[in-house]
Amino acid sequence: VSTPIAARAALAHAVAAAAVAVPGVARLSRGAGIEVATLYPGGKVTGVRVSEHGVSVHIVVDRLPLPPLIGKVRAATREALASLGAAHPVDVVVERLNLEQLPLAAALAAGRPPAAAVAEQRGR
């Protein structure tokens, strides 16, 4: 069963908003190579692809560990879909680990030596 374009756009916007609202998700990603997006007349939602087979969300994360973070993203996006009456299966793709944005304190709390933490944060 195909989803009408207007409904696809609404689903993509809802999924995008739900995903970036999860703490640990820095932003959505357009993916490497061919752009990941949901196109509709007059615009597009980058980082979310809605099709009749399901929804895929491509994200950049800024914290670890990943499994609980992914669980929260899936739960949030499923809830957003359910609020629009949809029950598409959701695929989550972690396109990039943007951990350089972590505060220095977090790096130190993880047991790293101060000099090494500073060097890593500067993207040595």
Place this chain on the structure above:
Amino acid sequence: VRALNRVLSLLLAGVLIAGGLLAVAEAVAALLGRSPLLVPAAAWTADLRARPFADSGVQTVLSVVGVVALALLVAEVWPWPARLVALEQDGQRTWWLHRPSAEARVCRMIRGTTTATKVRARLRPQQAAWQLRVDATAPPQAREDIEQRARTLLAQLGGPPVTSVTVRIRPRRERQT
């Protein structure tokens, strides 16, 4: 490979469209009895008919086309590692991790938390297990620390419990005074 396929398809489509338009224009010019626009077909045909197979020009063109075709074939069938690593499967869907990003993270972490330099990481998923190979310039006694930190990071990335981590140490060159 998917991006390469699309670029090649785009190039091929462009060439075919340009060639088709040129062929139509040449055909119309020939029908109207005018001289060729771009392709002197009569002269080319006469030249090719007179040229033997052993001619060096023919051999060169054949060789170049053959080598390019072989290179494209090898690039297509080469078992390139998957860009995305499948992680957890909960019976309904899987989630994925961008492999080069994970490798880069391993390198940064090892450089930032150990004395190792010139770190390279290669992650290869093998069905239910992962294989990580780390090449680093470091003192030999750092091997265990590097391996342990790599295992910890892979666990944080959601890697499978069965993970093979191989650390290859390159000794530092001592400066001579």
